[in-house]
Every structure is written in C-alpha cells, then in structure tokens.
Amino acid sequence: MRPLEATYGDLAPPYRRSSSNPYEDDPKDASTRYLPLYKAVDGGDLEATNKFLDQHPDALCSSLSTDGDTALHIAVLAGHVDIVEELVGRMSALELAVKQKYGSTALNFAAIGGVTEIAELLVEKNRKLLEIPNDHEQIPLVVAALYGHRDLVQYLYLKTPIEELDPTSKNHGAILLTACIMDEFYDIALDLVQHYPLLAIAEDTDKDTALHILAQKPSAFPSGSQLTFWQRWTYKCIHLDPQKASLIASGDIEMPHEGPPHRRSFTKRVLHRISEAFWKGLKLCVPGFTSIYELKLTHLQARELLTCICREVPNLEDEIKLEAVLRKALFEAVKQGIVEFVTEIMKHYPEVVWFYDDKDRNIFFVATAERQEKIFSLIYKMGAKKNSLATHWDKDFNNMLHQAAFLAPSSRLDRVSGAALQMQRELQWFKWRVLCNPSIRR
Template sequence: MPVEALELNDSKGYTALNTAARFGNTEAVEILVAKHSDLLHIRNEDDWLPLHRAAQSAHKDTLSYLLMVTNPDCKTKKPIDNDLEHMAPFEADSGVELLVLVIASRFYDIALDLVRQYPQVAKSRFQHRCALGEMAKKVEQSAESCERDDILNPTRQKVKAMLWRVLELLVPPIKHIQHIREQKLKHNQALQLVKYLCEQVRSLEDLKAYRSLAKRPLLVAAKLGIHEIIEEIVNSIPRAILAKDSEDRNIFQLAVIKRHENVFNLLYQMGEYKQYITRLEDDNGNTLLHLVGNQAPIEKLNVVPGAALQIQRELQWFKEVEKFVNPSYIEKQNDDGETPSTVFTNKHMDLVVEGEKWMKNRATSCTIAATLITAIVFIAAIIVPGGNNNTSGLPIFSTEKAFIVFVVSDAIALFMSTTSLLIFLSILTSRYAEEDFLYILPHRLIIGFVTLFLSIITMIVAFSSTLCLMLGDKNSWLLSLVVTSACLPISSFMLLQFPLLVDLVSSTYGPGIFGKQSSRSFY
C-alpha cells in the first residue's frame, strides 16, 4: 500500500491520522506519523489539523506528541480544496484557534508553552474569540486556591512541587490529597497563563486593539466571579476598569447582580476611586444599591440552606452595598421611580413568604419536641426514682451520688425545655418583617435550638442516672449497654439538626463573606 493512500479522507475531510487524533489513539498516531509525516499538515473541512482535533477532544498525551512532531514552518493543505496551501499550523487564525481549544480542554501547561513559543497568538482574535477571553471562563475558584505570592514567585512554586514529591514518597498515596494537589497545580498554571496573556496584550501598540481584547474577558470574569482574572487585567491595563457591557454596567455592578462577593470585595482594596465607581448608574438609572435590591440568581440562593437564611443573606448584601453608596443615593429613584428599598421589597416578597413558612415549620416541630420534654422531666421530678421514705418523707436514694445527678440534670432539662418552648412560641407569633430575618429571627432560632439540644442531653443524663440507681453495680454490663444506647438520640439530633445550627451561627455571628481579601492594592 503506497503511503500516499494514507492521505485518503472521508466526506468531512478526515484522514486516518485526524481520526486517530480525535479518539486519542496515540499508538496509532505514532505509527501513521512514522509512515507518512505529511499527514500532520492536512486539514479537514473545518480547517482543523490533527493537532486541533486532539485538543478539541481533550486527549493530552496525543496532543503533546503531535505538538512535538508537527513542523511549525510547514504550510498545511486541505485535500478537499484541491490541495490548496494554507497557513502554517501556529500562525494567525490556526494558532489562535488551537490555543483556544487547548484552553477549553484545561491544558494550561500546554497553553503556556504555546504562547511562549508563539506570542502573537496571545494577542490575536479568531471569530470573536481570544485566549484571554477563554481563560476568563475557565479559571476555577476553589477553597484551596494558591496564594498569589506563589503565582508570582516561580522559585517558591518549584520548592512546593518538590516538597509534594517528597511527601508522596514518604506517605502512601491518598487519592484525595493527590486530587487537591492537581487542582492547586492547575489553578497555579491558569493564573500564570493569565498573567502572561495580559503582558502580551499590553505590549500591543494599538490602544483600541488591546482594550477590545481586554474588555470582554474582564466583563465575563466579573459575571463568573473570577476575581484573579479581573485583578490581572486591571493591573496590566488600568483603564479597563471602566469597561461596561451593553446595559452600561461595570464590573462591580455585574458582580452585585450575580452575587459574586469575591469580585465585590475588590472595593476594599481600592483607594479613593471607589467613591467614583460606586456612584455610576446603568442605562436605566439604577445605582449599585438598586441592583443589589434585585433577587439573587437561583444558583447563588441555593448555596444557602433554607429560605430564612437566604433572605438573611440578601439583606446582608443590601446592607453591605449601602456602606459604599453615597448617602444621597440611598433614597435616589431610578427611571421607574423606585428607590433601592422599594426594589428590594418588591423583588423579595415571595422569598420573605417562603422564609416565614420555613421558620414556622421549624418552630412548630421544635415546639412539639420541647413540650414533650417539659412534660416528661416535670413528671420525673414529682415521681422520684425509688419513691420516698415513709418516715422522713425524703427520697430513699437522696444520699446517692446518682440521685444528685438525676435531680440536677432533670432540673436543667426542665428549665431548658421551658425556655426553648417559649423561644419557639415567640418565633411563631413574630411579625415576620423583612428586617427581622437579618438578626432577630435567626438569633431566636439559635437560642431555641441550643436550649432544646441541652434539654435533650440533660434528659438523657437524668434517665441514665435513674437506671444507675435501679440497677446498681450488680448488672454493670446491662448498665453499660443502656448508657451506650442513650447516646443514640443525642447522636441523631447532632446529625440531623447540628449542621443547620452551625449554618445559623456562622451566617448570623460569623465573619461573613465580605471584607478585604488581600493586602495587594487594586487600581
């Protein structure tokens, strides 16, 4: 079979090499390239080389091999167009499209190598797409994101990588730890790539060109909440901070609409300029406070459990934005004649109703539990274990240590359950104004949960001490079994209700989601 026969293609222009690259068959790719290296430079009907197909299909090993063997200076051809010559693999549109496909597959290390070898593709566009714009959509946020000092200090990054290798040799491989390391490494590579792309865009002499390359990625990053991208772009191109979308909204207005606190928190790192940028209005006359008055996107609301905590988070956003807005703008009307507070009330009416239902359901359930505990421990206090001495009238076990434990724990259980019952009744009879969801109602619910939890614990302790009095030391194994079983209701409450209590305490008394993220100044 002549090697030229390998250039045969199907109706879409796919050669055997193009198909092998599509499915990531690296072994077949190596054999085909060894037989006929010209296959590397034959495009299909989409103008894609095997390189592009491997990148689009996210086959990293295949792509790495093709990058190694593809001649960057060789002109490519397209057999279905009568072998007309096309541009070289890494030039102009071909190079930009390849880079965009590599970034879309999250191969940031390969993309970084590409832009370093061919800087021109970093500052070019193809069909309204560019590398920086693609990165604005791909950089992932994670709780374990790398420190900025490591990103800007390659030496420290290499030292950390070396330490990771040593740790892997000393400690048996743990998949979760390896996954965290891979995510950190990918995040690190992504930010390095963004920094390099910004440097290349800044090097353009055409002011209009580099602003257009930076504007869309900046707005996309604001909508997606990628504050690292925004910081890098504004650091490289300071005037890009004035970029606005088709509705005349800047990055902070978009961040407020989408509820991206990590972007909004950049205001804390700004100087006096924040007084100007927070006064800007969109094309409907909406200030920053009007925009935060709209309800958050459903995906951001669902991050917070329960409608009551969701409306609390919305109120926290409104109060935080209010701190940055000029006092004269607090009652300013938009083009529809609405003030920010009016917008908030109108847009959150349904959520307030849902929050009221959520609060009442929790309070009703807990009221029933608190009532039962109150009745049980009250009866136990009257009918003491062992009965009373007919002569003195004192309890028979009054001198036993276990009886003292019973009396104290039963009394605490009674007081706590009664307090819990009153707290939950106050929740049920509350007026449920939207301001109450910010602090008053969550505060009451926390106290109610804590007192109910303490009443359950002390009730179980009282019950266990009663068993100690009845069984004594003769049936220690039975006593141990019963006491161990007594931990079951406590554990059940912890598993079912404690996460909600933690969320309530964190949301109401915690440090919150707002504040300065870095000592690095922004604009």
C-alpha cells in the same frame, strides 16, 4: 512549503482510483464488492482482513463506502490497533495520505478517536500527515484538541512542526490555543503562547480570544475551587516553582528540578532527599494528595498563562479592538467571580475600572448584580476613586443599592439552601451596600 497536491500527487483526491479496478466509475458497486473487507476491518477480524487483502490487493487503498473511506480509515475510526498496524505495514508512506470524501486522512480520523498508539503508527511512517488539514482546514492536532484527547494532543503537539501554529500565516494556533484552554490543557496553552506571543491576541474561527475563554474558567483559579478544611491545608503546604508550569516539567511531583547532582552541595543533596521522602509520605498518608497537587499545578499554569496573555495584549495596535478584547474578558470574569483574573487585568491595565458594559455598569456594579462579593471587595482598594465608582448610575437610572435590592441570579441563590437563608443572604448584601456608601445613606 510545496502544495499538498504537488507533494502527494494523485493521492490528494478523496480516494485513489486504479485503472485496473472495474468499479472505479461506480463507488456504490465498489463498496458492495468490498463489503466483506469492510465488515472484517470494522469488526476487528485481523485474519479475515489479511485473507481478503491477499486475494484482492487492489482493495488496500480503494473506497469501501460511499463516503470514500478506505480500510485504513475504517480501522482507525474503529480503534483496532492491530489491524491499523497491519494495514500501515502494507501501505507506502504516500498511500497513508489518501483522503476520504470529506477531506480527512487516517490521522485526522485518529485525532477524532483519540487512540495515541494508532497516531504513532501513522506518524512514524509519514510525518507529513501532521500537516494535512481536513475540509474544515483543521490539522490533526487541532482536531484532537477539539475532541479533548489530552494524551494525543500532547503527542501531536510535540510532533507537529511548530511553524504550522504560527499566527502570522495560519489559524491553526489560535484554534488550538482556545481549544486547549476550554479543555484545561493549560501547560500546552502556556507553551504555545510562549512560542508565539501573538496568539494571545489572535482570534479563532468563532472570533474568540484566549483571554475571553480563560475568563470562563473559574475552576482554573483558587477562587473558583471549593475545598474542605484539610484540602485547603494541604493546598497551602504544597509549594511549586513557576518552572513547574511548563509542559515538560509539569508531570513530576517527587523530583523537582534541581539541576545536575554534581553542581549541588552536600547539604542541598540531603535536603533534596528529605524533600523526596516528604512528598512520598504525603502521597501515602494524606488522602487525595495527588489530586490537590494537580489542582494547585493547574492554578499555577493558568495564572502563568494569564500573565503571558496580559503582557501581550497591549501590542494590539487598534485601540478600539484592544478595549473590546479587555472589556469582553473582564466582565465575563466578573460574572464568574474570578477575582485573580480581575486583579491581574487591573494590575496591567488600571484604567479598566472605568470600563462599562452595554448597560453602562462598571465592574463593581456588575459584581453587585451577580453577588460576587470577592470582586466587589476590590472597591476598597480604589482609594478616592471608590466614591465615584460606588455612586454610579446605569442607563436605567439604577445605582448599586437598587441592584442589591433586586433578586440575585438563580445560579447564586441556589448555592444557599432554603428560602430563609437565601433571604438572609440578600439582606446582608443590601446592608453591606448601605454601610460602604455614605452618600447613599444621606
């Protein structure tokens, strides 16, 4: 790929200077001269903008502020689609690549604002904008993800050359992956990992991995979702094919992927029609059906993403780093009470039951301290290992019974209203630990 400077020539600096502009050596004077244009663009006055540009065509790509913002930057950030369309029509493809003082193109500003229609106007005229980073080395797709703009992220993800996200050459993919997980764009994150499995173990600029970020998202899994009786019933009635977790297939509730009609038997076509009618009826008759469907779809996508990541983690050649990645994510998931996360990790790496945190506590010890009973219940599946795990002592010479006697974290206590009920809950934990550990009773 050619360097940006070679591709865009003299448009790579913060803003283009014209030799015919008497204010080119003094941006402050230029910003004063072009103040009417700044006001017109920022205020959304298309007529005034056109009139000024007709009279002063040199202002089109000139700096209108001390930060080097052009009229296009200002219009994009203000979200005025009609003015952006007019400016894009007047500018060449290369002129769209003008950067302001801090290295941002108009598309980078569009990624901040989140208006997909504006991004479309810019990309249609110059697709190279997708590859130009700002001064923080963030391409527009990454910027949009960091700002949490779902529709824009999906649009830019489908338009950005996939090579830009290759973890072997750049860090864009790792940042995008962790940002998508934080924003709960699990379908995009899953598609990204499927394209580049190495992203599963790549670190972003904060030295975080996708596995650790996912461990902080209890809402991405069934154990972290609080549902009423009818919501649980609806949730169980919805059956999703794993293919629905993909980016392309995740948006259609009523039309499950069945293949071309001519390849299906008459019986299958009839059943398909009945299925369509059933889903439509549920949408009309069951309150909040769509939200429950989307919740289950989210859980499916997160689970598929976790499985993909777990399959890739063993490719870490550095065993010390491998253990560090697993330990950090595992103990975070235990604190969050994500039982599905812990069981998936244990399925791929059974040895994690012998991992200890900085206080020399295993996962069941931490589960007791955090009052995560679903995690602690996994100890009953440990067979003979249960006795060793349950009688472990930490570096402060406390065992699990001591930990059960300590006051629970306020985040867990607050889930039970009233001091009497909180005390009852704490006593249950203490009795539970005594009953499950005969060696402590002796």
